[in-house]
Amino acid sequence: xxxxxxxxxxxxxxxxxxxxxxxxxxxxxxxxxxxxxxxxxxxxxxxxxxxxxxxxxxxxxxxxxxxxxxxxxxxxxxxxxxxxxxxxxxxxxxxxxxxxxxxxxxxxxx
Amino acid sequence: xxxxxxxxxxxxxxxxxxxxxxxxxxxxxxxxxxxxxxxxxxxxxxxxxxxxxxxxxxxxxxxxxxxxxxxxxxxxxxxxxxxxxxxxxxxxxxxxxxxxxxxxxxxxxxxxxxx
Numbered sequence: 001x002x003x004x005x006x007x008x009x010x011x012x013x014x015x016x017x018x019x020x021x022x023x024x025x026x027x028x029x030x031x032x033x034x035x036x037x038x039x040x041x042x043x044x045x046x047x048x049x050x051x052x053x054x055x056x057x058x059x060x061x062x063x064x065x066x067x068x069x070x071x072x073x074x075x076x077x078x079x080x081x082x083x084x085x086x087x088x089x090x091x092x093x094x095x096x097x098x099x100x101x102x103x104x105x106x107x108x109x110x
Numbered sequence: 111x112x113x114x115x116x117x118x119x120x121x122x123x124x125x126x127x128x129x130x131x132x133x134x135x136x137x138x139x140x141x142x143x144x145x146x147x148x149x150x151x152x153x154x155x156x157x158x159x160x161x162x163x164x165x166x167x168x169x170x171x172x173x174x175x176x177x178x179x180x181x182x183x184x185x186x187x188x189x190x191x192x193x194x195x196x197x198x199x200x201x202x203x204x205x206x207x208x209x210x211x212x213x214x215x216x217x218x219x220x221x222x223x224x225x
Contacts, residue, residue, distance in 0.1 A: 004152075029210075030210045031210030031211060032210075033210075033213055033214075035214075040218070041218055042114075042201055042203070042215075042216025042217055042218055042219060043153070043214070043216050044216070045213035048210070048211060048213055050210065050211060086150065088152050088153075090152070090214075092209075092210030095208060095209055095210070096141065096158060096160075096165070096166070096208045096209065096210075097155055097158060097166060098143075098155070098210075099155070100145075100152030100154070100155075101152050102151060102152055103150060103151055103152050105150060
């Protein structure tokens, strides 16, 4: 069974602080995606990374795919209350089925 | 449509009844997926369609669960003889094509409660 473990599971920080969320697996993925989910809604795609070592930036969010394509990180700079939500990584081990991570629940306090 | 539409949004049913959950994907999206999500956790794969063909149903928990997409567009997930353990958020997602480069667009889900 392929598992994607995310850490931390919960994170509560003050507005303006920086944070990093990790997504780790023993399996290799052909690509990896990050989603953010708000209460009552479905996950919304943030980014897709496909190349080992790839770094992508989306405003204050920086995503990195590990060299071995087994892990990824999401770094948020100067967090804002609007960043609050459930962050999910999802790996594609083959061609179509996404395996979702265990989730990181982030709360940013004003 | 503009997004993935799921209906009903909420469904309460008595144990032993059958339920049908509907998913209307984004127009033109080839791939359709059904997931089940527990509160605060990541979605768990149930089944996948490429056009009308069900390519993978390995995530369906047992034979009470079935899904179809007869015309390659709208899909229905059916649960027969519901049990309390079936209570969950059921999410549908679609993508333009199959492959890891194509992200999912999720619907808002159907929250099923079996009493």
